[in-house]
Amino acid sequence: MTTNPPDDADQGAPDRPTRWHGPLAVMNRVRKGVDLLLGWLCIIVFVALVAIVAWQVFTREVLNNTAPWTQEAAQYSFVVLAMIAAAYVFSERGHIAVEILIEKLPLLWRRAAAVVIELIVIFFIVTVFIIGGIAVAQNAWHQSLSSLPLTIGEIYMIMPIAGVLILFYSIVQIIGLIAGVEDPTPDTNDISEAI
Amino acid sequence: SGGAGNGGEGDGGSTSTTVMKLALNQPETHPSFIALEAFGEQLKEDTDGRWDIEVHANSTLGNQDEYLQSVSQGVIDLAIVSAPQLENLNKDFVLFSLPKVFDDIDHQMSVLSDDEIVGDLYGSLAESNNIDVVGGLTQGERSIYLKDTIAETPADLEGKKIRVQESPVFMAMIEALGASPTPLPFGDVYSGLQSGVVDGAENNEISYFSNKHHEVAPYFSFTRHLVGADFLIINSDTLSEMSEEDRAAFDEGWTAAWEQHTELWKTDTEKAIADAEAGGAEFSEVDTEAFTEALEPLLDEFLTEDSQTTLYEAIRGAAE
Amino acid sequence: MDPITLIAAVVLIAGIAIGIAIGLPVAVAMGLPSAIAIFILLGEWDGATFTAAQKIFQGSNSFSLLAIPFFILAGGLMNTGGIAARLIDLAQVVAGRLPASLAQTTVVANTMFGAVSGASVASAAAIGTVLTPRMRQEKYDPAFSAAVNAASSPAGMLIPPSNTFIVYSLVSSTSIGALFMAGVGPGLLWAVVCVTVVALYARKHPELRMPKGTPRPTFGQTMIVFLKALPALLMIFVVIGGILSGFFTATESAVIAVLYCFILGLIQRTLPVRELPKIILEASKVTGIIMLLIGVSGILGYVLAFARIPQLVTEGLLGFTDNVVVVLIIIMIVLLLAGTVMDPTPAILIFTPIFLPVVTAMGVSPIHFGAMMVFNMCLGNISPPIGNNLFVAARVGNVRIEKVITRLWPFFWALVVGLFIVAFVPALSMWLPETLGLIR
Numbered sequence: 001m002t003t004n005p006p007d008d009a010d011q012g013a014p015d016r017p018t019r020w021h022g023p024l025a026v027m028n029r030v031r032k033g034v035d036l037l038l039g040w041l042c043i044i045v046f047v048a049l050v051a052i053v054a055w056q057v058f059t060r061e062v063l064n065n066t067a068p069w070t071q072e073a074a075q076y077s078f079v080v081l082a083m084i085a086a087a088y089v090f091s092e093r094g095h096i097a098v099e100i101l102i103e104k105l106p107l108l109w110r111r112a113a114a115v116v117i118e119l120i121v122i123f124f125i126v127t128v129f130i131i132g133g134i135a136v137a138q139n140a141w142h143q144s145l146s147s148l149p150l151t152i153g154e155i156y157m158i159m160p161i162a163g164v165l166i167l168f169y170s171i172v173q174i175i176g177l178i179a180g181v182e183d184p185t186p187d188t189n190d191i192s193e194a195i
Numbered sequence: 196s197g198g199a200g201n202g203g204e205g206d207g208g209s210t211s212t213t214v215m216k217l218a219l220n221q222p223e224t225h226p227s228f229i230a231l232e233a234f235g236e237q238l239k240e241d242t243d244g245r246w247d248i249e250v251h252a253n254s255t256l257g258n259q260d261e262y263l264q265s266v267s268q269g270v271i272d273l274a275i276v277s278a279p280q281l282e283n284l285n286k287d288f289v290l291f292s293l294p295k296v297f298d299d300i301d302h303q304m305s306v307l308s309d310d311e312i313v314g315d316l317y318g319s320l321a322e323s324n325n326i327d328v329v330g331g332l333t334q335g336e337r338s339i340y341l342k343d344t345i346a347e348t349p350a351d352l353e354g355k356k357i358r359v360q361e362s363p364v365f366m367a368m369i370e371a372l373g374a375s376p377t378p379l380p381f382g383d384v385y386s387g388l389q390s391g392v393v394d395g396a397e398n399n400e401i402s403y404f405s406n407k408h409h410e411v412a413p414y415f416s417f418t419r420h421l422v423g424a425d426f427l428i429i430n431s432d433t434l435s436e437m438s439e440e441d442r443a444a445f446d447e448g449w450t451a452a453w454e455q456h457t458e459l460w461k462t463d464t465e466k467a468i469a470d471a472e473a474g475g476a477e478f479s480e481v482d483t484e485a486f487t488e489a490l491e492p493l494l495d496e497f498l499t500e501d502s503q504t505t506l507y508e509a510i511r512g513a514a515e
Numbered sequence: 516m517d518p519i520t521l522i523a524a525v526v527l528i529a530g531i532a533i534g535i536a537i538g539l540p541v542a543v544a545m546g547l548p549s550a551i552a553i554f555i556l557l558g559e560w561d562g563a564t565f566t567a568a569q570k571i572f573q574g575s576n577s578f579s580l581l582a583i584p585f586f587i588l589a590g591g592l593m594n595t596g597g598i599a600a601r602l603i604d605l606a607q608v609v610a611g612r613l614p615a616s617l618a619q620t621t622v623v624a625n626t627m628f629g630a631v632s633g634a635s636v637a638s639a640a641a642i643g644t645v646l647t648p649r650m651r652q653e654k655y656d657p658a659f660s661a662a663v664n665a666a667s668s669p670a671g672m673l674i675p676p677s678n679t680f681i682v683y684s685l686v687s688s689t690s691i692g693a694l695f696m697a698g699v700g701p702g703l704l705w706a707v708v709c710v711t712v713v714a715l716y717a718r719k720h721p722e723l724r725m726p727k728g729t730p731r732p733t734f735g736q737t738m739i740v741f742l743k744a745l746p747a748l749l750m751i752f753v754v755i756g757g758i759l760s761g762f763f764t765a766t767e768s769a770v771i772a773v774l775y776c777f778i779l780g781l782i783q784r785t786l787p788v789r790e791l792p793k794i795i796l797e798a799s800k801v802t803g804i805i806m807l808l809i810g811v812s813g814i815l816g817y818v819l820a821f822a823r824i825p826q827l828v829t830e831g832l833l834g835f836t837d838n839v840v841v842v843l844i845i846i847m848i849v850l851l852l853a854g855t856v857m858d859p860t861p862a863i864l865i866f867t868p869i870f871l872p873v874v875t876a877m878g879v880s881p882i883h884f885g886a887m888m889v890f891n892m893c894l895g896n897i898s899p900p901i902g903n904n905l906f907v908a909a910r911v912g913n914v915r916i917e918k919v920i921t922r923l924w925p926f927f928w929a930l931v932v933g934l935f936i937v938a939f940v941p942a943l944s945m946w947l948p949e950t951l952g953l954i955r
């Protein structure tokens with residue numbers, strides 16, 4: 001969790017003006033579009049989750065006849081929600097990180113460190129989410145679920161998809177850092193992130 | 196992917212040991228763990244330390260649906276998976292979770308170890324999934340237990356909520372008996388029985404006692420509606436890396452292992468029944484014919500393919 | 516330990532420590548070294564990435580953990596839905612006559628809000644937003660006000676429902692119902708400790724006493740406040756009663772809580788419908804953060820199991836001492852130190868598989884250990900340099916963190932004493948679940 005109390009000296013403000021105005025504006029618009037899409041996807045899947053589990057309780061307790069598909073449907077919608085929401089959080093760099101050491105560095109160093117961090121994130125995402133995710137999806141492509149007309153492998157594809165989205169966000173981030181429009185240690189909303 | 200399990204080298208002098216990781220979702224007191232540990236020791240001795248098995252109990256290497264993927268990939272070499280897991284790869288495995296297919300544990304084990312009957316089935320996943328089925332272990336006869344009464348006939352189950360694992364076969368089975376199948380995560384069954392969210396559940400005697408379900412559902416009716424099975428699966432590449440001699444030792448060790456397991460299962464079952472009775476449970480025989488009659492239609496419902504019917508007939512043919 | 520295992524262990528520990536220190540997202544700082552350690556143990560990179568992907572996916576492939584997003588969403592709906600304000604009014608009726616009454620009210624309100632919400636930070640935000648301005652008006656030291664809020668808000672992590680206990684139940688394979696009940700005693704102890712520290716503070720600050728002759732609220736006024744808070748309090752019965760009676764599983768009770776808060780907000784007209792997408796999106800984000808952490812901790816757990824590291828730690832610790840008191844003290848110190856910088860979720864996911872086998876081998880109940888561990892994590896949440904409740908309390912109180920910290924120390928050390936009580940008086944955690952027949 002980052003910490004910038006409101007009355008702390010604000011060392012992290014990005015220094016404008018910036019390079020590459022035109023392309024950056026396009027990039028930002030694309031990113032906003034992806035954000036919007038992912039955000040609504042999260043909301044829709046979350047609402048579906050609530051509905052599925054509520055339906056499970058209702059069919060069991062009221063109709064006395066549990067709908068058999070509800071458990072698997074809930075479980076795998078949850079996987080989908082977790083994956084796309086995790087990707088969405090990468091857009092804001094909202095994942096928990098300990099930045100007390102980094103924050104002590106001068107701006108240029110912080111920017112360099114932020115680029116290194118993004119590169120490590122990219123390595124992790126490409127190898128595990130994309131390459132590893134595709135490998136498991138392939139492996140489990142014919143492993144059917146018990147009560148839904150889907151296979152485990154098909155659902156696993158959400159992982160490389162989330163990976164590509166995170167990769168996109170990381171690349172945007174790096175470009176922004178180099179152009180000088182991204183804050184290397186952003187001050188995000190603690191309350192929404194806090195657990 | 197054959198490089199799995201080369202982590203434990205340098206155990207005994209000049210030979211290097213290939214340690215195969217075996218994933219198991221049971222605790223270390225379970226007959227499966229005891230028999231598989233003994234299997235590993237025997238294998239190591241018989242192959243002069245070239246092969247060994249390291250059993251990882253308690254699901255520490257993941258869940259059963261992951262075992263299929265990991266063994267297929269070669270990340271782990273061996274795993275114990277239940278019949279419904281393999282059913283997700285090859286529908287013919289449904290036979291091993293259908294009611295009234297096996298008469299008893301001995302009939303089941305004679306089939307599970309009969310190459311004539313199950314040989315092709317056990318090899319059917321090699322090409323598609325890089326998995327070979329080594330053999331089966333019994334999971335015992337499953338029966339129904341209730342909170343408040345013995346179920347002598349299916350009529351006694353009328354309208355009762357019975358906890359099942361979430362599988363179409365199990366749901367259909369409970370429905371065929373006139374009860375209401377209620378899927379519930381296994382960890383919630385005790386409290387579910389206690390509070391009445393379900394009126395009963397079904398399982399084998401060992402699980403019934405070791406999970407203390409007898410405390411909250413003391414009426415155990417020997418419906419013996421099905422005989423459950425687990426399977427030992429192995430990565431096909433690992434298997435093919437064994438020399439002929441080592442493979443023979445492996446097969447021999449496995450035979451000794453499942454035989455020991457079956458014996459253990461029977462003695463543990465008797466002990467579980469005695470202990471549960473001491474804890475206040477009541478065990479009772481039922482009108483077996485009435486249950487068989489109610490469950491038999493399920494066979495038609497689930498045996499839809501010729502290969503399944505052929506297998507079913509072969510299994511019934513092996514019944515004494 | 517054979518050399519390969521040793522190398523893997525070193526890479527794992529050093530990798531995680533360096534990754535966290537340089538500011539990598541904790542999920543990546545945990546996940547990448549774990550994947551590399553699998554590579555070292557397995558000897559092949561394909562298998563390592565395969566397993567890592569599998570574990571991240573499986574992390575959220577669990578019906579029990581579904582309770583987490585639901586409780587987060589319920590908390591979000593409550594925050595917006597005015598439930599916090601009603602609970603504060605009730606807390607003031609309870610604590611209003613005590614010296615330093617607004618500080619005591621903060622403690623009671625945090626405890627009550629904790630009892631209806633799954634996450635304690637929401638409590639610090641909701642309660643602090645309302646109460647710290649009032650405390651400023653009444654001439655409380657703002658740093659003290661924020662410290663009281665920070666110190667008392669983690670009670671909600673101990674008092675059910677609690678996402679932290681759900682995470683612990685996942686890694687320890689213990690019953691959520693039993694853990695929830697085990698948290699009640701330590702949660703109330705937490706509140707009592709805070710009340711005591713505030714009372715001692717009030718003795719030194721007579722100006723915070725209520726002027727003599729302040730009228731008591733009438734019975735009628737009290738009833739109105741109580742009735743207004745009743746729907747929120749009823750949620751405790753819906754959630755906890757539902758789980759205990761077996762009417763719902765924890766997951767289902769969480770979804771019932773969501774529907775309950777939603778309908779309550781609509782009826783009371785405190786929940787604007789157009790705010791809903793935002794609330795759900797916020798809950799999604801927190802879900803994404805937690806579930807990715809749980810997922811990568813699955814990779815870590817796999818490495819530990821694969822290399823049999825918990826067994827090695829158990830043997831090592833038991834070879835060093837077989838005194839359960841010494842072992843528990845060592846574990847508490849390690850967790851306190853880890854808690855100063857780590858969040859509860861990753862800390863529980865990392866340390867439970869290592870320490871739980873040690874203590875269970877010595878006869879400690881996993882349920883009792885869970886209560887102790889979560890109490891430990893609550894302390895971590897208020898301890899500098901990194902502590903969510905501390906940050907949020909400082910922010911909503913509009914005070915510099917350093918100033919809050921100086922006021923926080925008395926609470927911290929008193930709560931450390933509380934931790935020892937939780938650790939060495941098992942009955943405090945175990946009595947309730949045992950009495951209710953939840954522990955077998």
Ligand code: NA
Pocket residue numbers: 628629630631632633634670671672673674675676677
């Ligand atoms: Na709570």
Ligand code: NA
Pocket residue numbers: 854855856857894895896897898899900901902
């Ligand atoms: Na801390």
